[in-house]
Amino acid sequence: MQYPAPIAKLINSFTKLPGIGAKSAARHAFYVLDMNEADVLEFAQNLINAKRDLTHCSICGNITDSDPCIVCTDESRDRSQVLVVEDTRDVMSMERMQEFRGLYHVLGGVLSPMEGTGPEDLNIPSLIKRLEDETIKEVIIATNATAEGEATAMYLSRLIKPAGIKVTRLAHGLSVGSDIEYADEMTLFRAIEGRREL
Amino acid sequence: MQYPAPIAKLINSFTKLPGIGAKSAARHAFYVLDMNEADVLEFAQNLINAKRDLTHCSICGNITDSDPCIVCTDESRDRSQVLVVEDTRDVMSMERMQEFRGLYHVLGGVLSPMEGTGPEDLNIPSLIKRLEDETIKEVIIATNATAEGEATAMYLSRLIKPAGIKVTRLAHGLSVGSDIEYADEMTLFRAIEGRREL
Numbered sequence: 503m504q505y506p507a508p509i510a511k512l513i514n515s516f517t518k519l520p521g522i523g524a525k526s527a528a529r530h531a532f533y534v535l536d537m538n539e540a541d542v543l544e545f546a547q548n549l550i551n552a553k554r555d556l557t558h559c560s561i562c563g564n565i566t567d568s569d570p571c572i573v574c575t576d577e578s579r580d581r582s583q584v585l586v587v588e589d590t591r592d593v594m595s596m597e598r599m600q601e602f603r604g605l606y607h608v609l610g611g612v613l614s615p616m617e618g619t620g621p622e623d624l625n626i627p628s629l630i631k632r633l634e635d636e637t638i639k640e641v642i643i644a645t646n647a648t649a650e651g652e653a654t655a656m657y658l659s660r661l662i663k664p665a666g667i668k669v670t671r672l673a674h675g676l677s678v679g680s681d682i683e684y685a686d687e688m689t690l691f692r693a694i695e696g697r698r699e700l
Numbered sequence: 701m702q703y704p705a706p707i708a709k710l711i712n713s714f715t716k717l718p719g720i721g722a723k724s725a726a727r728h729a730f731y732v733l734d735m736n737e738a739d740v741l742e743f744a745q746n747l748i749n750a751k752r753d754l755t756h757c758s759i760c761g762n763i764t765d766s767d768p769c770i771v772c773t774d775e776s777r778d779r780s781q782v783l784v785v786e787d788t789r790d791v792m793s794m795e796r797m798q799e800f801r802g803l804y805h806v807l808g809g810v811l812s813p814m815e816g817t818g819p820e821d822l823n824i825p826s827l828i829k830r831l832e833d834e835t836i837k838e839v840i841i842a843t844n845a846t847a848e849g850e851a852t853a854m855y856l857s858r859l860i861k862p863a864g865i866k867v868t869r870l871a872h873g874l875s876v877g878s879d880i881e882y883a884d885e886m887t888l889f890r891a892i893e894g895r896r897e898l
Binding site: 511552594 | 703704706707710712713716717719720724726727729730732735739740741743744746747749750751753754763764765766788789792
């Protein structure tokens with residue numbers, strides 16, 4: 503005996519999501535059966551709307567429902583700084599901090615020879631094009647502290663520096679509130695390396 | 701800065717699923733943006749179809765796309781045994797075993813005074829009605845080995861036994877392949893209590 507087709511198909515759809523195995527997918531599918539119909543319709547509509555109405559900003563590559571996005575069109579922001587991140591969620595994290603008032607550039611990934619991701623697969627050409635604009639004085643590279651993130655940062659730095667634009671990288675070190683005892687070696691090494699005079 | 705409305709709404713829909721927090725919901729929503737449009741439309745359609753096309757079998761309470769369900773209408777099954785489970789997924793687990801050839805009855809939950817679930821909230825009246833049929837000789841209670849599952853089993857047993865129908869409960873003990881060293885006290889107690897002569 504198999505699950506009835508409608509639920510089997512829904513379970514299959516859920517298993518396509520990242521980190522959802524067969525058991526979680528079944529749990530979600532049965533949960534949907536217990537939801538009221540209006541909520542299920544809304545869920546379905548939200549899936550379709552998100553896919554249809556969202557696009558990437560033609561300037562910074564961020565996800566947006568209006569092109570150019572609200573950051574790129576915000577005249578109150580500092581147009582001399584561009585913070586380069588891997589994806590949209592990183593922009594959201596930066597914005598939550600409420601301290602950075604410059605612009606963003608979303609790469610849409612990192613360079614990864616293993617996965618066959620080269621510079622042409624990322625929003626690097628559009629970044630270079632933006633830099634031709636003389637208002638940009640500093641590019642802050644905020645890729646993650648992974649091997650690929652570091653390699654991407656190095657690549658961008660070599661590409662941008664010759665144009666006479668300042669290139670910086672986010673500081674790496676101990677998290678605020680963390681315990682030295684539990685810090686990994688790489689983090690400690692970066693914390694020592696990046697030490698500042700008091 | 702907030703997420704654009706279409707993605708914020710989709711994240712919100714995902715957070716309604718069991719065990720999905722804000723971070724996982726965002727991860728799923730962004731994953732949906734990267735899926736191809738046909739897959740997203742299929743996902744949305746599967747949600748709607750599962751909600752609209754599935755119903756509960758009027759005999760056993762199991763989820764089905766045809767009423768009565770394929771188990772209840774299967775003439776090859778043993779109509780003298782009814783296995784009582786908490787929900788549809790338990791039926792699927794039993795069917796995977798491929799050894800039980802009787803019928804099922806899905807309660808749709810367990811008695812829980814804490815959550816205000818009484819006998820009238822479960823498919824207990826329909827079970828009693830089925831038992832009036834003289835072909836049923838044994839009711840096997842397969843509620844989970846939780847406090848509520850046990851209480852439900854006791855309640856059903858007291859309700860059914862006076863009608864002269866045999867009431868049994870699944871055996872509890874050590875899982876096959878498990879290590880006694882790691883078994884919890886209750887499981888060991890049940891294993892001792894339910895020991896069989898070799």
